[in-house]
Amino acid sequence: MADTSGTRRERRATQRAERQERERAEAAKARQRRRLFQLGGAAALAAAIIVVIVIATGGGDSGPTRRAGESVAGANDTAALLAGIPQRGAELGDPRAPVTLIEFGDLQCPYCKDASDSALPSIIENYVRDGRVKLVFRDVAFLGTDSTRAAQMAAAAGQQNKLWDFVHLFYTNQGAENTGYVTDDFLREIGGGVRGLDVQRAFDDRASPEVQRAITDAQTEWQGYGLSGTPSFVVGRTGGTLEAVNTDQGVTFETLSEPIDRLLNER
Template sequence: MAVLTVVAVTLGVLLFTGNDDGGRTESSTAASQQRGVTHGEIGPLGALATRTPGDPLALGAVDAPVVLVEFADYRCPFCAKFSRDIEPELVERYVDSGQLRIEWRDMPIYGEESMMAARAARAAAEQGRFWEFNRALYAAAPDGGHPPMTVDKLRGFAEEAGVPDIARFTTQMQSDEFDAAIAADSSQAQQLGIPATPAFSINGYPMLGAQPTSEFTNVIDTLLEGQDDA
């Protein structure tokens, strides 16, 4: 088992780091060639999607042909960039039409305040306001650096997101109720060898960083073409 884990981590590091040029500048053609996306096929990371019905940390149909799994930290500026600039277009273009599902994975790498924010988002999810909280937090993020995440600040995002029971939210946010689930996400990221956030698996094809929207749409369109051909 230990040998298999080492192999998995090594493969993950090679896959993710091999597709990143500071996360942002790689050309579309080069990226597509490196990813080697094959029509309708599951990529080298395997099928990471859980497709759990009613999962509050997921957007889109359970049976969508393409699933984007996102590993992210709430204090990561490039995660915020993805949330603000890229995710809305993917939702409008693919999620709303049933072609894409987005599944969230916590990867709090910037200290205890990142962990607090992950707990807070899951507390919001308990009241059906996960994505509203997620977007409110990222909308307020600066373009660089790792913003502080205090209890009062997180409570403010919950109020903005329309979380109905703020007292319950605050209690759960400050508890260890969600720590096992957050740790499970982080463990999966570690086993995959993910070196930084945001990181993505699109039907098992890795992508690292807040790449241009076209990087995501190129991969998704290729995979959807494969579904049409099936």
């Protein structure tokens, strides 16, 4: 019988080596541009937690160019990245995975997009797909109305176990911050690019108590860890205490994989 575990390890090692050089450059670039988004006091926090459904019109950034035969830019890549990986609500991966990694993000945040584009696909392929890490997304949605509208739709997609598809595809098509581009038409287009998502049901679920609670709980949990910027990550043994990941040097595959490897090696 072939040693498939050895082959898998070799494949992961090759994938990691190929990405390291590119990610070093990404880290240097991220150090120059990464900023911390700060809440402007209790009033701003209260406003961020309120879930408001706004019927908006108008365009904004049209997003990346679609490839031929692709309904929404990045739809095919998103489907391929997440294919076969179990989802449950905001969780991606085996619920029994020994390590849990939580991302706190805002779908309008350009630095969250950077992490989604560069670092997280490698984490998914190297750790989530084989069942060693469970990824959880917490949408803190504090940058404005566009953030809240996006978070509502993401949480509604999560009720159909399609949150990670929606989030990844949204980041791929992210527009300019607070330009009003997150309209119903835009959300319908992104939702339509998620395979298996009932878009109308997601629209109907946006005002549900479950959706509002998901956004409010994300804010509470984010602050509970003493975090104030996005993207932020915490990691730890599943069911145990999670600690913040140091991303002062940027969010790269290495900055996320190092604490994961340390935890896995403790087994």
